[in-house]
Amino acid sequence: MKRGVVIGGIVSFTFLCGYFFFLAHAIISTFLRHRFSEQTYFEASHRLLHKFDSVRRSNISVGLPKLSTNTYVDDNERDVARDSLFLDSRENATLLMLVRNWELPGALSSMRSLEDRFNKRYRYDWTFLNDVPFDDEFIEATSAMASGKTAYGLIPSTDWDRPSTINETEFEAGLQLMREKGVLYGGSKSYRNMCRFNSGFFYKQQLLDQYQYYFRVEPDVQYYCDFPYDPFKVMREKHKKYGFVIAMYEYEDTVTTLWDAVEEFMADYPEMVDTKTNSYDFITDDGMIGKDMPVIQSNSMYNLCHFWSNFEIGDLSFFRSEPYQKYFELLESKGGFYYERWGDAPVHSIAVALLLQQDEVIHFDELGYYHVPFGTCPTAYNLRLQQRCVCNPNLDQNIDIKPHSCLTRWWKHGSGKYFMKHA
Numbered sequence: 001m002k003r004g005v006v007i008g009g010i011v012s013f014t015f016l017c018g019y020f021f022f023l024a025h026a027i028i029s030t031f032l033r034h035r036f037s038e039q040t041y042f043e044a045s046h047r048l049l050h051k052f053d054s055v056r057r058s059n060i061s062v063g064l065p066k067l068s069t070n071t072y073v074d075d076n077e078r079d080v081a082r083d084s085l086f087l088d089s090r091e092n093a094t095l096l097m098l099v100r101n102w103e104l105p106g107a108l109s110s111m112r113s114l115e116d117r118f119n120k121r122y123r124y125d126w127t128f129l130n131d132v133p134f135d136d137e138f139i140e141a142t143s144a145m146a147s148g149k150t151a152y153g154l155i156p157s158t159d160w161d162r163p164s165t166i167n168e169t170e171f172e173a174g175l176q177l178m179r180e181k182g183v184l185y186g187g188s189k190s191y192r193n194m195c196r197f198n199s200g201f202f203y204k205q206q207l208l209d210q211y212q213y214y215f216r217v218e219p220d221v222q223y224y225c226d227f228p229y230d231p232f233k234v235m236r237e238k239h240k241k242y243g244f245v246i247a248m249y250e251y252e253d254t255v256t257t258l259w260d261a262v263e264e265f266m267a268d269y270p271e272m273v274d275t276k277t278n279s280y281d282f283i284t285d286d287g288m289i290g291k292d293m294p295v296i297q298s299n300s301m302y303n304l305c306h307f308w309s310n311f312e313i314g315d316l317s318f319f320r321s322e323p324y325q326k327y328f329e330l331l332e333s334k335g336g337f338y339y340e341r342w343g344d345a346p347v348h349s350i351a352v353a354l355l356l357q358q359d360e361v362i363h364f365d366e367l368g369y370y371h372v373p374f375g376t377c378p379t380a381y382n383l384r385l386q387q388r389c390v391c392n393p394n395l396d397q398n399i400d401i402k403p404h405s406c407l408t409r410w411w412k413h414g415s416g417k418y419f420m421k422h423a
Contacts, residue, residue, distance in 0.1 A: 072293045090230075095215045097216075174339045225387050240315070241361070247406040277358060368384075368391050377392060
């Protein structure tokens with residue numbers, strides 16, 4: 001009896017030992033498999049996390065994925081060294097500023113910003129235009145600030161002053177009406193001269209005859225980020241004729257009859273306006289974008305969208321072309337630059353939308369920029385790090401997708417965010 005109990009105990013003990021050994025083996029095996037799988041996941045995660053470290057720093061080059069943008073310049077070589085000089089690769093271009101002598105502090109501020117962010121590596125020429133002679137202080141200070149050559153032009157009176165064809169009584173009445181309405185610059189005579197000059201005469205100045213491209217610069221603006229490329233090179237290689245950074249609505253009181261003149265131009269020169277390839281819809285569509293209706297309802301077919309022309313990079317051959325000349329001549333004949341207050345921004349923008357193909361216009365969304373009261377700042381965090389941006393895309397002044405911006409309408413109808421286009 002005792003022997004059977006002993007044998008039974010041995011068997012039970014052996015079974016229990018086997019069971020605990022199996023249990024321990026199962027636990028250890030499961031733990032090791034889990035550790036092995038976990039290590040594999042960690043390694044894969046680490047590889048993925050650091051796959052684009054070089055891109056996040058500052059050496060984006062051909063073939064690597066680019067950060068969030070819609071300018072579609074993937075194959076455009078990015079500048080690797082921030083302080084490298086690219087004098088041999090410069091385009092036939094100039095930085096252009098229409099400015100008065102008393103605006104010298106603002107001119108120097110803009111120059112310093114653009115030189116630091118872009119031009120110190122290229123040393124493009126600066127061209128300054130004024131309706132009165134530049135004084136010695138202005139010339140000395142701007143020459144010292146510029147990394148490239150400087151030139152100073154006096155605008156002829158015929159290109160600047162109010163033409164004799166303008167009815168003075170009607171002109172003064174228009175000024176008074178806009179003063180009473182509180183229209184921005186509505187009572188300014190010199191502002192009207194400037195708008196007319198920028199619309200139809202800036203590209204005719206002798207100092208610009210030697211250039212193909214211009215980059216318009218105004219006093220008291222800021223460039224928030226290092227330029228990741230030469231925009232003039234992008235213009236030439238991508239066959240672009242006009243580049244912008246901000247699009248917004250115009251004050252309707254300043255362009256009450258502008259679209260009437262535009263429709264007359266389209267009727268007179270239908271062969272110059274190809275609505276199948278141009279951006280006509282960008283300046284006429286007033287429907288919803290997503291869930292939002294336009295903040296401004298126009299009284300004409302023109303929806304008041306325009307490119308903010310205080311920043312524009314353009315091909316001078318476009319403005320020198322016959323279609324643009326015919327367009328401006330018709331506008332000039334209407335007197336709207338003085339009887340109303342037609343701005344060069346809507347004048348340029350309508351011409352660009354009607355006379356150029358969609359893919360000849362580029363939105364430089366990587367170029368951070370500010371002009372009172374609005375700015376644009378790249379939304380991609382890594383891009384802002386790479387380009388050393390000093391801006392916050394979440395501030396109210398960043399107009400890109402605000403209700404009073406036309407950028408989303410450009411993405412829909414122009415050459416921008418293709419996922420927003422109709423199927």
